[in-house]
Amino acid sequence: MLYRNPSARNYSIPNASPLSSSIRNFHQKFFPSHTQTRLTSLPTIAEELCVAHVFLKNESCRFGLPAFKILGASWAIFSALAEKLKLDLNAYEMDLESFKGRLASMDEEEKVTLYTATDGNHGKAVAHIAKMLSLHAKVFVPEAVSETSRRHIQGEGAEVIIVHADYDETVQRAAKEAAENGGLLIQDTSWPGYEEVPKLIVQGYSTLFSEVADQLADQGISPSLIVVPVGVGSLAHSAVQFYRSGVLSSVSPPSILAVEPHTAACLNTSLHIGKNTPIQTSHTVMAGLNCGTVSHTAWPDLLSGVDLSIIVSDDEVSKAVEDLKVLGVRAGPCGAAPLAALRALPDGVLDPSTVVVLICTEGQI
Known part of the structure; x- marks a missing residue:
């Protein structure tokens, strides 16, 4: 079930990411072989969905591990x-x-x-x-x-x-x-x-979004929609803190779309209720998103700062995994969930000017 918060883009968290540059410097020094992960353009997906651009932030190899964690x-x-x-x-x-x-x-x-x-x-x-x-x-x-x-x-x-x-x-x-x-x-x-x-x-996850900002800026492009998988909501919380902190003061803040498995939709359920509500979960191919309770500290900012929340099925995600593989992206189910979410959006959410960034959180193990 799609959840919408029309006022989310006006939500502000002043100084939420004051350490983002220092944290990024830390990662560069702490990992001697550090390189930023790729931001890949997916023009065929953009054409399929009739939007300006679809980019995928590929976290399938971050410091030698197959995920952003x-x-x-x-x-x-x-x-x-x-x-x-x-x-x-x-x-x-x-x-x-x-x-x-x-x-x-x-x-x-x-x-x-x-x-x-x-x-x-x-x-x-x-x-x-x-x-x-x-x-x-x-x-x-x-x-x-x-x-x-x-x-x-x-x-x-x-x-x-x-x-x-x-x-x-x-x-x-x-x-x-x-x-x-x-x-x-x-x-x-x-x-x-x-x-x-x-x-x-x-805070540590902010490096991912800082890289995305620089990679898009290098191309003279501003994002209008960030799609983030949600388990307990910590990565989505980092996205809200980064994009609602005014760090991108020269451009309009993007909308944030959260995606969860239909069998473990603790955020989507809580947003509809208006209260952080634990749920019972069941099996999903998106094992890393199989969580029943939104993180306590994340909830207030997610409630106010997430524009859209949607749930997807295992079948939809499995198709996204295969389609990304054809495009040269070896995403795991959690990493492919944002593409499934994008495809599941109803008419009217996207338009020909939309610039989408899919956060592909994991590769295939």
Whole structure:
């Protein structure tokens, strides 16, 4: 069911992204092989939908991993460790080797274990950063997470704990274990009492949107519609913060379209009700979007700053995966969901002047 908020483009979050340039500098220094991901034009899709341009931000290879999640995980882990270990440093002044040196100087009993829950890519990102920093990571996964995803997380050196429950319960299990064992919880969703790390993760995602802004500006083009997949809503929250902060003061802010699986539409449901409302979810090929509760800190900005919200079926997404493959984009189901959403929009939403950016969040594993 399509949700519309006609006033969303007028929503303003002053100074919501004051650190975006510093965070982008951090990513450039922390990852020696850093390159920005591609923004690919899809003229055949633009022609199909009768719009001016369709671009795809391809996060299928971000710092060697097949998804965007490492942007948030790296910034959050860096910032949280810096605070926990009382390191007096600024992100844009610290590269990976320097930070590892600071960590190595700590006594063994001071070293922390990273904890997280995941339905796929976030856990792998946390595990990857832990390996880079020679830290131990415990990653909790719902039983529905595929064996392939579990192996990829284990391949990063993390301990994987299978929880016979859904995503929401798995998150609470990880939080409980971290608290009981003095670990550092790196979770990409929030609830009352656990807010700071999720805020850091949302900040970390701003690098993606900063890159999009520069890549379009290089072509003299301004976006009019950003299409973002939603699980708990942290990436969409980053989009709202970036585009509603006035950072693109020279152009009109784009509309933001959120897309979810029809079996896990926690944001769409909540927007229609007007209250953050947990739901029961069921299986979807979009495993990374199979979440039943919108992040606590994201909800107010999503309620006010998201223009459109739509749900899509597994069949629609599977077709989008195949169509993108023909165009040379190996997107996973979550990454292809924005194209499915674009095609599902009713008449009148798009017009011949529309410039669309699809945020392809993951590649094929």
